[in-house]
Amino acid sequence: EAQVTQNPRYLITVTGKKLTVTCSQNMNHEYMSWYRQDPGLGLRQIYYSMNVEVTDKGDVPEGYKVSRKEKRNFPLILESPSPNQTSLYFCASSLSLGTDTQYFGPGTRLTVL
Amino acid sequence: AQKVTQAQTEISVVEKEDVTLDCVYETRDTTYYLFWYKQPPSGELVFLIRRNSFDEQNEISGRYSWNFQKSTSSFNFTITASQVVDSAVYFCAPTPYSGAGSYQLTFGKGTKLSVIP
Numbered sequence: 001e002a003q004v005t006q007n008p009r010y011l012i013t014v015t016g017k018k019l020t021v022t023c024s025q026n027m028n029h030e031y032m033s034w035y036r037q038d039p040g041l042g043l044r045q046i047y048y049s050m051n052v053e054v055t056d057k058g059d060v061p062e063g064y065k066v067s068r069k070e071k072r073n074f075p076l077i078l079e080s081p082s083p084n085q086t087s088l089y090f091c092a093s094s095l096s097l098g099t100d101t102q103y104f105g106p107g108t109r110l111t112v113l
Numbered sequence: 114a115q116k117v118t119q120a121q122t123e124i125s126v127v128e129k130e131d132v133t134l135d136c137v138y139e140t141r142d143t144t145y146y147l148f149w150y151k152q153p154p155s156g157e158l159v160f161l162i163r164r165n166s167f168d169e170q171n172e173i174s175g176r177y178s179w180n181f182q183k184s185t186s187s188f189n190f191t192i193t194a195s196q197v198v199d200s201a202v203y204f205c206a207p208t209p210y211s212g213a214g215s216y217q218l219t220f221g222k223g224t225k226l227s228v229i230p
Contacts, residue, residue, distance in 0.1 A: 033218070042204065042222035059219075090158060101148070102218065104158040 002027045006091050006105035013081060014113050021076045021108050023091030031094045032074040033058065033102070034066065036087040043090065049074055081112040116140075117207055119221035126195050127229050134190045134224045136205030142166075147181065147188045148206040152223070158204075164188065195228045202226070 004025045013019055025032065033048035035058075045058030049068040063085055065077040074093075078085060089108045094100040116139040126132045138147070149161040162172065164181055172179045176193045188207075192199050202223040 035220075040222065043220040045218060088156070092158075101160050101163050103160070104150075107156050107158075 002103070004091055004093055004103050004105035006089075006108050008108060009106060010109050012111045012113065015082055016080050019078050019081060019110075021078075021089060021091075021110070023074045023076065023105060024072050025074075025091075025093040025103070026072065027093060027095070027103070028071065029093035029103075030071070030096050031100070031102075032068065033092050034064070034074070034076050035090045035092065036060065036085075037090060037107075038087050046076070046089075081110075083112050086110060086112045117205055117219055117221040119203075119205055119224050121224045122222075123225045123227070125227045125229060128197060129194050131191060131193050132195050132226065132228075134192075134203050134205075134226065136188045136190065136221060138186050138188065138205070138207040140186075140207055140209060142209035144209070146208045148208065148218070149179070149188075149190050150204045150206065150220075151201045152204065153198075153201040161190075161203075192226075195226075197228050197230050200226060200228045 007022045030051050034046040035043045036046055037043045044060045046060055046064050047055055047058055047066040049055040052068050052071055055066050055068055068074050089110060091105040092102040094102045118137045120135055145166045147164045151159045151161055162179055169181050169183055178191045180189045202225045204223045205221045206218050208218045
């Protein structure tokens with residue numbers, strides 16, 4: 001089954017404790033990206049990747065890191081999480097350009113205390 | 114950069130009523146794509162439709178229809194005979210086509226639709 005998976009689905013952590021949210025897709029998609037969703041703000045893009053070892057900043061990259069060492073995986077890293085990073089995070093992938101349909105993961109709800 | 118406005122924050126309708134969700138976008142790009150996504154209460158994001166800026170034909174898919182008017186920069190979405198299962202947040206998202214190396218999807222803030230039985 002074609003899908004985008006994220007882990008964990010729910011995470012409660014404390015300020016400053018490094019964490020990684022994994023994202024994996026099995027569709028051989030070149031493009032992957034991360035979004036955060038906050039009430040009243042909709043979805044905002046954090047980072048995106050056009051292929052292995054090629055990443056770029058989206059609208060709200062501060063406080064986040066990403067890596068793309070393999071085509072299927074695109075982890076999101078919070079080196080020192082802060083409460084303002086409490087949010088719902090989505091990973092997405094698409095076949096090639098951003099104009100292709102994006103397929104979203106189920107979301108990761110992160111709470112930073 | 115694109116800007117997208119979904120002026121309706123929340124809409125409530127009674128089941129079987131028709132409802133139209135508005136989307137107005139601003140872009141300097143001459144070529145772009147427009148998407149609609151649905152987010153039901155369960156939280157996942159579901160793709161509904163993708164259109165390109167060259168094709169202004171309206172589209173109908175079952176109870177869903179889309180009206181794209183380039184002259185007014187609008188890409189509105191109508192649900193006919195709404196059902197409770199249509200209750201969700203709907204996002205409009207324009208994307209420029211800028212060739213390889215540019216990839217940024219801008220989402221509107223969404224319209225929350227509640228269909229009351």
